[in-house]
Amino acid sequence: MKPEFNFSNVFIIAKKEFMDNLRNNWIMILTLLFIILTLVISFVSGGGSLGDVEITVVGLLAISSLLIPIIAIMLGYDTISGEAESRSLLVVQSYPVSREEVYFGKFVGLSSVLAVSTLLGFGISGLVIMATGGGTNPVGFLVFMLLTILLGLIYLSMSICFSSILKRNTTSLYAGIALFFWSMIIGSVIMGIHLGTGGTFEDFTGGNMPDWIWISTMILSPTDTYQTSIFLGFDLQVADISGFTIIIPDFVSMANLLVIITIWIVIPLAVGYYFYRKRDI
């Protein structure tokens, strides 16, 4: 079979994924939670003086780093294995539509759900910050939203990849859970290695992290990469957060981070596509 790509088919698939998943109860609950938490953070940290933009950013980061991967994994983990098991995917692929159109249509559709979730979460809190006299850095806030969507795309791409490789819905759910834990602990693991090899805790708090930590977290931990890029987005190359000092070295530039984020999105998506073409549905 030669690849066939018709954008109108991609759009039809994407639209269906969007309509179907936007009404998914889990996605609605998580989005609502996201909105509530960002609102709380913006009230608590920004409501008053709003002098401390770092606190707001760190607060929002804590929420988005946790919830966005969960939402993305929830969207992606069963999109192929689950629909193959429920047999709706068989129906779809019996239509005059190619595997690539279905696969990328799913990615586009699920990405839009993720984007809507993120825009709702940040949009509402953004409005609150502006209304309470904040909004000192609207560009930084916009960059924050876009980078958050990119973080979601990384996890979406990886969970779709697992969904494409794995036969059964339950195994791809386990893979999704494993993916989430990896995203949560890989930073700590690298820190643990640093402490275990003679490093000190003060290296982290005092803005004295060795380069290899920056490099390895940048490459291995999408969540850390995301958080670093947010700091850069707010021009916080040197940041003081409740006694912690973070000094981001020059080679950790926004451009480099964006390249790494792009690779994290593209590679799993491509691997998943390879397996989807070969798959016996």
Place this chain on the structure above:
Amino acid sequence: MAKTEFTIKTNDLNKCFKNVKAVQGVNLAVRKGDVYGFLGPNGAGKTTTIKMILGLTHPDSGNVFINGKNTSKSGVDLRARIGYLPERAQLYKNLTAIQTLNFFAELRKADKKECDELLNKVGLTQWRDTKVGTFSKGMVQLLGISQALLGDPKLLILDEPTSGLDPRWSRILKDVILEKNSKGTTIFFSSHLLFEVQELCNRVAILNKGKLIIEDTVDKISEGVHLKPQLILTISGDTKAAVKILKKGGFDSQLVGDQIKVLVEPDQKAKVLNLLEDNGFVIQDFITKEPSLEKAFIEIIGDEAGVGGDINEA
């Protein structure tokens, strides 16, 4: 390319899953206009064969031709006029019935006006705007049937289409199949229920353990296995004694309720009746039941292990 008289033709299809040979050397030939029954016990490889015909599963070896075109070399357009319903398919829980059909109509480039007509045809109009997640299995199956009919397909492939349907809904489906066929649509459907196939099909293939055992017309298959018709008699008097006399006369007979059932060659029927009358029994009524495909089916695959219990349901 040879003259294209076959809607579906498979050429030595093989498929293994791990160590299991699911399909072995299957050659099917479905002619244009056939209602073709694909029979076999559960696990015989019917679904795998169907998935290979549609390009959903990749065969280890062998080819599939649809309207004379090799499916592995042709584009997706080959599937433009094929309607398909997998076995026990679920659809999208968060979409309504009409949203589901609209989605499929767009994919097939069919007129969306058809969607409401089809919902009406399968009797789901009142659930038009209800989420499919709340539907019963039978209703989902009916919605699945209506999507298969979108765009007036020239070939309908239905995998165990009556599973999950109660008799009333089953009737709707059978009427749809016959109506579509009368308008020139070729129908290919699988079943493990023989009476369904016998009722609807003109041609039958029987698959067991991944191998095609026979492919022929329904009549020829019944004929080919030399099954005797059944004579069902209602007589007055001592039925038990009558059965004894018949058995003594060398006839395979048994008492079922008040009736006596005798398996007998057509030219021996008169002898049975004479024997009973000679012994003083009065025959009130008798009917002849021709051998059913079910009997042929059991005869053909019965000696092999693995005949599922559900065959007897038929």
